Amino acid sequence: MSVPSLESLISQAVAARLDTAFIEKEVETRVAKLVVDAIEAxxxxxxxxxxxxxxxxxxxxxVNALDLPSYSATALTNMPILEAAGA
Incomplete structure (x- = not known):
């Protein structure tokens, strides 16, 4: 019984992968990744x-303009609230 050569093992492995379904699946996978990479870029x-x-x-x-009261007006308005709270 002879041992198959490395060349023959490689040839058989490659031949087993060269079917149409495998190639189509690999092309589809790679194209999908290229599209994702292009979108990311x-x-x-x-x-x-x-x-x-x-x-x-x-x-x-x-927002072009905000109608906010000045700090002084806000502080004066809230002063009684702060004093009642013990602040």
Whole structure:
């Protein structure tokens, strides 16, 4: 009984993997990863797209003016409450 050569073992292993279903599955897996990587790169924190999204969000949340009482007015209004609380 002869021992198969390393070359023949490798050839058999490669031939077993070269079926259409295996190749299609591997191509699909790799393409999906490429798409995920491309999306990640396009939306990376310092990418132009990410900067545009950040600017759009900041613009949407911009508050042009707040009508807040001054600190003095707030302190004077709350003074009786603070005194009653023993502060």
């Amino acid at each position: 396009a939306l990376h924190r310092y990418s132009p797209t990410s900067e545009l999204v950040a600017k759009a969000v900041a613009d949407a949340l911009r």
